[in-house]
Amino acid sequence: MSHVDDGQLHAYLDGAYPPGDEQGERIASHLGSCVDCRVRLEDARGLREKVGLVMRHAAPAALEPPTFDAILERARAARERGVPGPGTSARPAGDAHGAPRRWRRMPLAWAASLMMALAAGWLASDLFRRYDAESARAPAALDEAEAALDEVRGAAPADALRSTRDEMTASGTEAVDAGAARLRSGDGRGGVQGGRAAGARSAVAAPPPTASLPATGAVAGEPPPVAQSAAKAADDLQRQIDPGVAGRADVANLQFRVGAAAETAPVVPLYLVGDSADLDAAALDWAVTLSENVAAATAEDRWVAVSDEEAERRLGVTPASLPNATRRSFEIAGPENEPILRAVYDLADGRTAELIQRPAPAPTLADAAMAFERREQRAPERALVSPGAPAAPVRARLATLFRERSAVAVQRPRLWIVLAAPLPAAELAALAERIR
Amino acid sequence: MSVDWAEVYRTTYRDVVRYLYRKVWDEDRAQDLAQEVFVRVLDDAPDNPRAWLFTVAANLARDEARTVIRRKKHLTLIKAETEEAAPASDPIETLDLEAKRNDARRALDELSERDREVLLLWDAGLSYTEIAERTGLAAGAIGTTLSRARRRLVEAFDALEEKHVARG
Numbered sequence: 001m002s003h004v005d006d007g008q009l010h011a012y013l014d015g016a017y018p019p020g021d022e023q024g025e026r027i028a029s030h031l032g033s034c035v036d037c038r039v040r041l042e043d044a045r046g047l048r049e050k051v052g053l054v055m056r057h058a059a060p061a062a063l064e065p066p067t068f069d070a071i072l073e074r075a076r077a078a079r080e081r082g083v084p085g086p087g088t089s090a091r092p093a094g095d096a097h098g099a100p101r102r103w104r105r106m107p108l109a110w111a112a113s114l115m116m117a118l119a120a121g122w123l124a125s126d127l128f129r130r131y132d133a134e135s136a137r138a139p140a141a142l143d144e145a146e147a148a149l150d151e152v153r154g155a156a157p158a159d160a161l162r163s164t165r166d167e168m169t170a171s172g173t174e175a176v177d178a179g180a181a182r183l184r185s186g187d188g189r190g191g192v193q194g195g196r197a198a199g200a201r202s203a204v205a206a207p208p209p210t211a212s213l214p215a216t217g218a219v220a221g222e223p224p225p226v227a228q229s230a231a232k233a234a235d236d237l238q239r240q241i242d243p244g245v246a247g248r249a250d251v252a253n254l255q256f257r258v259g260a261a262a263e264t265a266p267v268v269p270l271y272l273v274g275d276s277a278d279l280d281a282a283a284l285d286w287a288v289t290l291s292e293n294v295a296a297a298t299a300e301d302r303w304v305a306v307s308d309e310e311a312e313r314r315l316g317v318t319p320a321s322l323p324n325a326t327r328r329s330f331e332i333a334g335p336e337n338e339p340i341l342r343a344v345y346d347l348a349d350g351r352t353a354e355l356i357q358r359p360a361p362a363p364t365l366a367d368a369a370m371a372f373e374r375r376e377q378r379a380p381e382r383a384l385v386s387p388g389a390p391a392a393p394v395r396a397r398l399a400t401l402f403r404e405r406s407a408v409a410v411q412r413p414r415l416w417i418v419l420a421a422p423l424p425a426a427e428l429a430a431l432a433e434r435i436r
Numbered sequence: 437m438s439v440d441w442a443e444v445y446r447t448t449y450r451d452v453v454r455y456l457y458r459k460v461w462d463e464d465r466a467q468d469l470a471q472e473v474f475v476r477v478l479d480d481a482p483d484n485p486r487a488w489l490f491t492v493a494a495n496l497a498r499d500e501a502r503t504v505i506r507r508k509k510h511l512t513l514i515k516a517e518t519e520e521a522a523p524a525s526d527p528i529e530t531l532d533l534e535a536k537r538n539d540a541r542r543a544l545d546e547l548s549e550r551d552r553e554v555l556l557l558w559d560a561g562l563s564y565t566e567i568a569e570r571t572g573l574a575a576g577a578i579g580t581t582l583s584r585a586r587r588r589l590v591e592a593f594d595a596l597e598e599k600h601v602a603r604g
Contacts (some may be wrong), residue, residue, distance in 0.1 A: 005580075006579075006580065006583040006584075007576075007577070007578075007579035007580030007581075007582075007583055008579055009579070009583065010579045010580075010582050010583040010586070011564060011578065011579030011582075012579075014558070014564065014579070014582070016563070016564035016565075016578065016579060044583065047583075047586050047587060047590060048586060050586075050590050051555070051586045051589055051590060052559075054540045054543060054589055054590065054593045055458075055540070055555075055559050057533075057536040057537050057539070057540035058457075058458055058537060058540035058541050058544060059454055059457065059458075060453060060454060060457040060463040060466060060467075061463065063450070063453065063463075063467065065445070065446075065449040065450065065453075066471065068441075068442040068445045068446070070471075071445060071471060071474045071475060071478075072478070074471060074472075074475050075475040075478050078475055
């Protein structure tokens with residue numbers, strides 16, 4: 001058959017063709033043999049994801065519906081007052097325009113619709129009511145959850161998405177799994193719960209270290225070089241955002257969102273997601289880098305068991321620990337100035353949780369100023385759909401990682417943490433809160 | 437055929453609020469209208485309750501829009517600028533969110549009525565068949581409409597974001 005047109009592609013993507021549908025089968029068969037159309041399908045998927053992102057910006061805050069009894073009560077009250085109540089919903093929509101009420105069975109619905117648009121405005125087609133019951137789509141919660149996943153996955157270009165997904169699956173996930181299987185036992189003592197209160201300065205959220213951001217590549221304990229201009233920018237920034245500095249740190253400290261299939265899947269991934277798109281993208285970069293480092297260290301079998309004291313010395317800060325869980329192993333890998341710490345905990349029911357940590361550069365106002373500048377310069381949302389942008393594959397890889405391993409990223413002053421455990425979202429979130 | 441409205445309410449209320457919010461751009465009003473929708477359909481027994489809800493919702497939103505245009509357009513706009521911001525602890529975050537929300541709203545507003553409606557209904561969870569029934573479009577035209585609507589929405593949103601970046 002000839003290529004699939006955009007409408008068919010989107011319909012196919014949206015699951016509009018029921019199983020066995022002739023048209024749907026034809027499209028599936030064509031997609032099986034046409035690389036171009038498969039790429040277009042992925043592009044359409046990316047577009048749909050981006051739309052989800054935009055639509056979520058235009059959404060009301062999460063809300064608790066009133067009880068259904070309250071609705072019944074309202075209906076009763078309406079009846080008593082004699083105002084429009086139950087049963088008045090069938091009021092014809094187009095009455096104000098004098099449009100006839102039942103055009104629904106016109107043979108050419110689009111033509112009718114066009115006429116309506118000319119005559120009475122398109123909304124008047126509301127009067128085409130009544131339906132054939134059709135299979136309802138997935139519940140809203142699932143959509144929302146999937147949208148959250150979409151946000152992380154971003155609208156990565158089709159090719160990048162495919163290749164990085166494979167790559168990540170091969171390197172990150174399996175390597176980490178393999179590492180977990182080769183655990184040496186640690187010293188068994190519980191880690192010291194890091195409770196150091198950060199000063200006002202260190203409470204400023206620092207951008208995570210990434211290769212592209214030289215200022216944040218500094219080793220923990222060494223303050224990054226502060227250029228005069230940066231210092232000035234920091235002061236300016238301080239003046240601008242002074243009341244919000246502490247709040248910003250709070251936002252950065254723990255940013256996660258329930259991932260795919262919240263209602264149905266037994267294991268729910270959590271993603272590092274920030275309301276600040278820049279922080280989000282940078283943090284994702286960091287989390288991917290961290291997981292890659294873990295994978296590399298695991299592949300080379302460079303993990304060595306360490307004591308709490310040694311871990312704290314190497315990390316430069318008291319490591320985070322998982323409260324109320326037995327630590328099975330406590331290992332470190334990486335060069336002296338770039339340590340990665342990995343702890344495996346036994347959870348109550350025989351499952352294990354993995355805590356991966358590495359030091360973050362000491363946050364400074366200069367860091368904050370640079371993060372602020374980057375955010376002004378970059379349009380992270382656009383990066384999601386720009387084929388050349390690094391953010392998209394990074395996000396795709398992290399999405400894969402977090403999809404296949406239930407994980408949450410936590411940021412503490414001077415410490416980056418990834419917690420991975422086969423737990424439902426709520427439990428994982430609760431654990432993350434305790435770590436924080 | 438009777439309808440278990442309590443169950444429909446449980447599963448659909450949020451979708452209806454979201455749908456209405458994108459028409460009236462006021463959270464409280466959207467919730468109030470959504471509840472009104474359920475009040476009005478209680479005695480109805482449509483074949484497809486979900487889709488019927490959105491028809492009633494569209495009617496209420498349209499009536500609402502007329503009222504707003506007549507009476508309080510100015511007030512509503514001001515409200516949209518100042519009161520819809522999500523509570524955020526950080527003024528920069530708040531500004532970001534507000535800017536994005538406004539961009540998303542403007543991008544949606546730039547769509548044609550038909551494209552926007554199909555997009556909103558899809559986002560509210562209706563199937564192609566349901567969207568076709570509610571809008572009067574041919575079932576085969578939903579995919580085409582939706583693909584165009586999606587493309588235009590993203591283009592419009594990106595263009596607005598681009599402007600912000602250009603302005604620095």
